[in-house]
Amino acid sequence: MQQICGIMVTMTTYGTWLRGDQRGWVDEGRILPAVPELESADRARMKHPVFVFHADDWFEIGTAIGESLTRPC
Secondary structure (H helix, E strand, C coil): CCCCCCCCCCCCCCCCCCCCCCCCEEECCEEECCCHHHHHHHHHHCCCCCCCCCHHHHHHHHHHHHHHHHCCC
């Protein structure tokens, strides 16, 4: 069995990448172009403010992810 030499983890937080976003967005595995009206509609439906991790928290978050990947199944 081969060893895993790396894992890439990507994620967004609440409200930071909505459907219709100008950077493009994904639906059912397809990359779709910007749709400003859709993004605005989704933003208007948000029930909470946008959440962004503070830079001071990044190391702790990375450590938690790393630890979760090294625990036995």
